[in-house]
């Protein structure tokens with residue numbers, strides 16, 4: 202079994218929880234309160250900047266030329282394509298220019314930056330994989346379920362993550378993960394699973410924090 206298949210098996214119960222989260226259910230139905238989506242989009246704009254930085258760091262640590270290129274294209278995609286989606290919503294929702302990251306957002310981005318810089322590069326790749334793969338699976342799931350929902354205000358978000366362009370990046374990220382895992386020791390493969398599970402948990406926390414409009418306790 203490929204490393205990625207084993208990794209997905211490990212997070213399947215968590216993924217099932219993610220699709221059932223009120224944030225994602227209400228996004229699917231188009232009933233998510235706009236202030237929760239606005240909060241999410243603002244935090245996600247901060248997230249994508251840091252995610253892009255983590256991807257660039259990984260790019261610079263890759264051995265193969267094509268992987269250097271793939272990761273720098275992922276970084277450009279996070280900042281150019283995904284942030285363009287935010288900017289289109291920002292125009293209608295009026296989100297401020299400067300964003301203070303919530304505790305969960307800061308925890309997640311700092312985790313990714315730390316792994317990108319200091320972990321074995323295969324482990325760093327495993328840490329960023331949920332950002333691709335879980336979003337693709339959530340996007341597809343929502344896309345398939347929302348057929349009867351008319352005029353969903355969150356349609357552009359759904360279309361981005363269920364779309365072809367994003368699917369191509371996800372496919373590449375998966376192929377690279379499996380390639381690096383196949384060359385890694387058993388110990389490194391286990392560390393890759395751990396990073397993949399940790400980042401998946403942080404994805405759950407990110408959605409949960411948006412739904413709760415999370416604030417700093419002090």
Ligand SMILES: Cc1ncc(CN)c(N)n1
Nearest residue numbers: 245248283332333336407
């Ligand atoms: C928190 C989060 N994780 C992943 C993605 C998709 N790259 C995103 N936009 N935001």
